[in-house]
Amino acid sequence: MSENKESAENKTVTEEKAVRTHYDIKMEQRAKAKKRARREEWVWKTIGLVILAAILALILSFPIRRYMAINETVCTIGGRDISRVEFDYNYNMIKNAYVKNYGSYLSYYGMDVNTIENEMYDNTLTFRDYFTKEAVERIKSTVALTAELEKEGYTYDITKDYEEYIEAMKEGAKEAELSLGEYYKQSLGQYATQRRVEKFVRESFLIAHFSDDKQASFAPDDATIDARYAEDADDYDLFDYNLIRVEAELPTEPTELADEGAAVAEDGTYTPSEAEIEAAMKEAKEKADDIEDTVFDDGDVHTGERAASVNYQVRTWLLDPSRKEGDTTVVEAETTNCYYIAGFVARYQDTATSLTARIISTPDATGDEIIAEFNSTGASEDAFIALVDKYSDSGTGNGGLYEGLSGGELPGDLGSWILDPARAQGDVTYYLDEASGETYVIYYVGEGKPSWYYTIRNLIESESMDAYLAGLTATVTVDDPKGNLKYVSLEETAAMLQEVQSALTETE
Numbered sequence: 001m002s003e004n005k006e007s008a009e010n011k012t013v014t015e016e017k018a019v020r021t022h023y024d025i026k027m028e029q030r031a032k033a034k035k036r037a038r039r040e041e042w043v044w045k046t047i048g049l050v051i052l053a054a055i056l057a058l059i060l061s062f063p064i065r066r067y068m069a070i071n072e073t074v075c076t077i078g079g080r081d082i083s084r085v086e087f088d089y090n091y092n093m094i095k096n097a098y099v100k101n102y103g104s105y106l107s108y109y110g111m112d113v114n115t116i117e118n119e120m121y122d123n124t125l126t127f128r129d130y131f132t133k134e135a136v137e138r139i140k141s142t143v144a145l146t147a148e149l150e151k152e153g154y155t156y157d158i159t160k161d162y163e164e165y166i167e168a169m170k171e172g173a174k175e176a177e178l179s180l181g182e183y184y185k186q187s188l189g190q191y192a193t194q195r196r197v198e199k200f201v202r203e204s205f206l207i208a209h210f211s212d213d214k215q216a217s218f219a220p221d222d223a224t225i226d227a228r229y230a231e232d233a234d235d236y237d238l239f240d241y242n243l244i245r246v247e248a249e250l251p252t253e254p255t256e257l258a259d260e261g262a263a264v265a266e267d268g269t270y271t272p273s274e275a276e277i278e279a280a281m282k283e284a285k286e287k288a289d290d291i292e293d294t295v296f297d298d299g300d301v302h303t304g305e306r307a308a309s310v311n312y313q314v315r316t317w318l319l320d321p322s323r324k325e326g327d328t329t330v331v332e333a334e335t336t337n338c339y340y341i342a343g344f345v346a347r348y349q350d351t352a353t354s355l356t357a358r359i360i361s362t363p364d365a366t367g368d369e370i371i372a373e374f375n376s377t378g379a380s381e382d383a384f385i386a387l388v389d390k391y392s393d394s395g396t397g398n399g400g401l402y403e404g405l406s407g408g409e410l411p412g413d414l415g416s417w418i419l420d421p422a423r424a425q426g427d428v429t430y431y432l433d434e435a436s437g438e439t440y441v442i443y444y445v446g447e448g449k450p451s452w453y454y455t456i457r458n459l460i461e462s463e464s465m466d467a468y469l470a471g472l473t474a475t476v477t478v479d480d481p482k483g484n485l486k487y488v489s490l491e492e493t494a495a496m497l498q499e500v501q502s503a504l505t506e507t508e
Contacts, residue, residue, distance in 0.1 A: 088189025367430025
């Protein structure tokens with residue numbers, strides 16, 4: 001019976017082995033492969049969904065990221081969080097003004113104004129660092145002056161200013177062949193738009209008017225102006241003198257005093273030796289000495305010059321308090337290889353009176369129209385002031401008043417008109433600048449004080465305003481937790497190195 005049982009079991013095993021054929025194994029492997037493929041497909045679908053979700057999140061985050069960039073707090077100044085838009089507005093105002101004022105100067109020294117930010121401004125800061133620093137100072141002034149004008153309850157209608165600004169931006173975009181939106185970005189920062197910068201532009205106009213009025217309030221009295229003149233008379237007095245220049249005749253080819261091996265260069269130029277220059281200068285000095293007494297007869301006549309306009313080689317001699325009429329001198333100008341012969345004629349105070357006028361500048365009306373309206377409203381100075389407020393785009397804020405005029409500052413033929421001896425108070429005329437389309441209507445007020453008087457008055461007002469502003473901004477703090485203001489650390493490092501260098505120098 002056991003044999004039968006064993007035989008049955010062997011039969012079962014044999015049958016099972018017989019059933020599991022090569023085909024069965026192949027099909028089993030194929031089934032496993034399909035199962036594995038389904039599992040991998042599920043995994044990759046899951047990963048794909050995750051990647052897709054990430055891509056969608058990135059795309060959807062663009063507006064959020066843009067919002068965050070625009071509203072990022074670059075720094076905090078005087079407790080005011082400065083957004084990227086506001087900071088860029090101030091940065092570009094500083095940069096644009098600098099390029100406008102010094103662009104030709106920078107180009108002369110081989111700097112490209114389009115990449116100026118990457119150039120070194122000084123030994124420590126790049127121009128980008130410098131513009132950043134000045135933007136911070138501008139914002140500090142804005143914060144301080146805004147607080148001050150609000151405290152004083154100061155108001156000014158800047159509607160016209162802003163409207164003219166918008167028109168100027170549109171015209172700028174047209175000239176640059178850019179859309180208005182792109183022009184804003186190029187002029188005031190990558191996130192700038194008309195709407196985003198409007199607040200800061202309006203604030204700037206209000207502060208400008210407040211500053212003008214505040215500075216005018218610092219006008220000194222006559223005694224203060226006279227005292228400043230006496231203190232700095234060298235800056236304001238006029239000088240009459242004669243001048244002769246005697247050039248040293250430098251050799252154009254080697255002489256017996258030439259350095260060994262000296263020769264004329266391929267371009268035809270020759271660089272004299274020190275001995276050759278010394279010999280030529282000696283001859284020039286002898287010539288200058290010989291003709292010194294002819295300077296009043298043969299010299300170039302200079303009259304009514306301020307010291308700042310006098311050749312610096314003879315300026316110190318001319319300013320000597322002991323100088324008297326008839327004095328002469330011979331001055332060596334080593335760097336230019338020549339001698340100057342100077343003859344002193346006179347020093348005196350400028351007593352010529354300047355002129356005062358009120359001026360309307362506008363592109364919105366013709367001169368004939370404004371003068372006709374002036375005549376129809378009383379033809380008085382008050383009537384003209386009312387027209388200044390109505391038409392002028394000069395933004396003087398003081399009825400278009402200009403003092404200290406000499407005539408040369410006026411456009412077109414207005415200079416000769418105002419200098420006409422027959423000119424009388426209340427006379428009006430206009431000039432159309434066809435190139436710009438601007439019309440200038442002028443009302444003659446009369447003679448004023450000497451020009452130096454207004455120069456000193458304006459200087460004292462400016463100094464007083466600077467001191468006032470320095471006092472306001474002294475307590476305005478700048479917080480930079482993100483380290484966006486790199487110029488701070490650069491200047492601190494430079495100062496530290498300077499202190500170390502000074503200490504090392506003192507120990508030597």
